[in-house]
Amino acid sequence: MRIETQRLFLREMNMDDFDALYKVLADKEIMKHYPYTFDDTKVREWIERNIKRYEDFGFGLWAVCLKETGEMIGDCGLTLQNIDGEMLPEIGYHIRADQQKKGYAREAAAAVRDWAFANTDYPALYSYCKYTNVPSYKTAESIGMHMDKEYPDEANEITHVSVIRREDLK
Helix, strand or coil: CEEECCCEEEECCCHHHHHHHHHHHCCCCCCCCCCCCCCHHHHHHHHHHHHHHHHHHCCCEEEEEECCCCCEEEEEEEEEEEECCEEEEEEEEEECHHHCCCCHHHHHHHHHHHHHHHHCCCCEEEEEEECCCHHHHHHHHHCCCEEEEEEEECCCEEEEEEEEEHHHHC
16 A cells, blocks of 8 residues: 655555654654653554554555655554544544654645545544644644534543545535
8 A cells, every 4th residue: 555645655554664653653742732652662552553454444544754765754544533432534643843844744634535535435534633732733724624623531631623524625
């Protein structure tokens, strides 16, 4: 599986991606809106969970790599998440600190949006985050999503949910 954009390619991640992914998920500044800090074990479990998702669903979070060098700079993909009590298809993304503010999250998320609408029957795609994670929901808005709702929850205090429906792209 490979999705290509102008500057990136997305591919299935594997354990060889541990060091590159650790630089993203164990970065306290990047993950400050996440419910917990990642350590070695949690990064390995993240990779294993996505490998299982590829097998079970044909999708998951994919490695985001620079076309020019092949370097992995983060992850982006489609997962099924519990959003306010419903299992919904969610576009998630994490980009390494030194590669942020270059449009890579937007570029990868737009590619995942297009892939998901072309390869699944989901009528809508979601993105969710802690309400204080403005960069995350601004990225969602940059690919055509709009605020769906906010709701209280234990992990995020308040979760912000963005959505895009198939008909939004017509």
